[in-house]
Amino acid sequence: MIVSALLTSLGINFGLCILFFTLYSVLRKQPSNYEVYMPRLLADGLSQQRRFNLQMLLPTPGWVRRAWQPSEEEMLASAGLDAVVFMRIIILSLRIFCVAGIIGIFVLLPVNCTGNQLASIDFANLTSDSLDVFSISNVNNGSNKLWIHFSAVYIVTVFICCLLYYEYRYISSKRVTYFHSSKPQPHQFTILVRSIPVSVGISVSDSVERFFTQYHPSTYLSHVVVHRTGKIRNLILYLFIPSPRLLKVRGSTICLLTVISLDILIWIKLFPSMREAFAEVRREEIRKKVMLPASGHSKNESNTKKLYKRLIHFRTESPQSKFECGGCCGLFPHKGDLLEQYEKKFEDSEENLRLEQSDTSSAGEASFCIAYVVTSGWTSVATELFRMIPFICSLISKPCVRSSDDEVEVPSLPYHKDIPRLLLFGLFGITYFFLAPLIVPFLLIYFCLAYIIYRNQFINVYAPKYETAGKYWPIVHHLMIFSLVLMHAIALGIFTLKKLPLASTLIIPLPVLTLLFNAYCSKRFLPIFTAYSAETLIKKDREDHNDATMAEFFARLETAYFDPALLPIQYSTNYDSRTSPLLPSTEV
Known part of the structure; x- marks a missing residue:
């Protein structure tokens, strides 16, 4: 890629960012757009209707200051630990690329420019030169x-490994602290079980009662049967609520982590939140009606892969929170596709280029990554602020639908989509910073924008749909380690092609030490993200035992998972000219 092409792309995307920022700073002030740009504040009753004034039509940067002000503790209280951990990913990336940028721009870039492996740089006609002259390709072989x-x-x-260790330890302690300070939740005392074996002559409810009173007498409290409404829907899910003695340890946790029966295909256990429990009902029906018939129609490997990609969401037996955390690994397939493209390009280039020139192809891929960060990164994060699709949908639906503050739908951040995007840009920066240091400033701008914009969205737009207490952090850690090892592999190949065999040899211990560091972190911190320790759970149970409000909580626990279809209908008390009854009510 030549410099002029990059400057053109930079100008276009910079203009789009300025346009989106300007439109957002104006449109967010209009009361008619509150549902788009501050639905969370609207639902909580914190938004205030403003009288029209000239300032409402002028773009102002006041939202940046308000997004910057909340501390991490305030963010934790309002958005939850998942949001805090998400922001820690951005902060980690900023710290990494600040140091990498100093090294790359002020050390590596001047070294690359002084080389003469490629054509000399014509500063009088700089826009016609290729970006390769600023990369490691321009350094002479040997x-x-x-x-x-x-x-x-x-x-x-070394710097990244130190940061990863610090973040792993910090988030681990935050996770334990958050658990101790959080109020008891029904899903902490409950397991979801399906595929219940039923004996002839005994009802399902009696079978459940008999089994759990026999094998969990000190922790079993009651059970609730979740029914499927409709004629063709069968009874498939059952919920069990243990008793209030060491609930989280010798009750739901033990029941969840142990095999209940010798037949592992029955008594299938889950540990979802209340909302995810009933979502699992729907997924089970789709699995039976869609997955099993469809699996018989896949006749080759290609069709099987396509079928898998389309229906993987319905195959999973995990609740939505676990599925979306696992979705953060979506970076691996995309990176695999990129590597396949790189390999194909290298194979095609071997017919026309010498082996000594293959390092220019790597630099060319780094140039592609720079363009990708500018075109996809900057614009995507600006679009996140502007919320183009919700804004357009709001314009279309306004003439047809009239909603009140109680009916505002507050969205949640799709972590399984946004985290892989952050990690992908982090991977580009880590693997290519020593090849083409020019990529680092563009990444720094992206993560700075992401820091401000996502803080603003957590304050005004997004509300947590579930809380995993940062359980997805190990995935982030492992993908960072993967980026480091990939950088080492690229460095090994580059130094070999550059005819510096001693450097190639001395690089070999680096991935080994990195993987050993990852193994240590996994042994030290990963169990905290897998399950809380018995020490933590017992301490929490003792604190709850002395809490006077626990009796009321246990009373509500027995009805917490009642089937919504069997609950009484709640009618809204807000009436207007279109929803008020036709006849006035009369008292008898």
């Missing part, structure tokens, strides 16, 4: 200047 790049790889690796 030059001692390559040891500067070698040192940069080591320094950045």
Whole structure:
């Protein structure tokens, strides 16, 4: 990619960002757009209707200051630990690329420009030069200047590992602290079980009662049967609520982590939240009606893969929170596709290029990543602020639908989509910072925008739909380790092509040490994200035992998972000219 092409792309996307920021700063002030730009505040009754004034039509940056002000503790109280951990990903990336940017721009970039492996740089006609002259491709083969790049790889690796250890330890402690400070939730005392074996002559409810009173007498409290409404829907889900003695430890946790029966295909257990419990009912029906018939129609490997990608959501036996956390691994398939494209491009280029010139292809891919960060990164995060699709939908639906504050739908952040995007840009920066240092400033701008914009969205737009207490952080950690190892592999190949065999040899211990560091972190911190320790649970149970409000909580616990279809209908008390009754009510 030549410099002029990058400047053109930069100008276009910078203009789009300015346009979206300007439109947002104006449209967010209009009361008719509150449902789009501050639905959370509207639902909580915190928004205030403003009288029209000239300032409402002028773009102002006041929202940036308000997004910057809340502390992490305030963010934790309002948006939950998942939001805090999400912001920690952005903060981690900013710290990484601040250091990598200093090394890349002020050390590596001047070294690359002083090389003469490629055509000399014509500063009088800079826009016609290729970006490769600013990359490692321009350094002469066998030059001692390559040891500067070698040192940069080591320094950045050590720095990132230190940051990862600190973040893993910090988030682990936050997770435990958040658990101790949180109020008891029904899903902490409840398990969801399906595929219940039923004996002849005994009702399902009696079978459940007999089994759990026999094998969990000290922790079993009651059970609730979730019914499927409709003639063709069968009874498939059952909920069990343990008793209030060491509820989280010798009750639901033990029942969840142990095999109930010798036949592992029965008594299938889950641990969902209240909302996810009934969502699992719907997924089970789709699994039976869609997955099983469809699996018989896949005749080759290609069709099987397509079928899998379309229906993987309905295959999972996990609740939505676990599925979306696992969705953060979606970065791996995308990166695999990129690597396949790289491999194909290298194979095609071998017919026309010498092996010594293959490092320019790597630099060319780095140029592609720069363009991708500018076109996809900057514009996507600006679109997140402007909320284009909800805004258009609001314009279309306004003439047809009239809603009140109680009916405002507050969205939640799709972590399984946004986290892979952050990690993908982080991967680009880590793997290519020593090849093409110019990528780092563009990444810094992206993460700075993301920091302000997502804080604003957590304050005004998004409300947590579920809380995993940062359970997806190990996935982030592992993908960062993957990025480091990939950088080491690229460095090994580059130094080999650059005819510096000693540097290639000394790079080999680096991925080994990185993987050993990852293994240590997994042993030290990963169990905290898998399940809370018995020490933590017992301490929490003792605190709850001394809480006077627990008796009221246990009273509500028995009805917490009642089937919504069997609950009495709640009518709204808000009437207007279109919803008021035709005849006035009369008292008898």
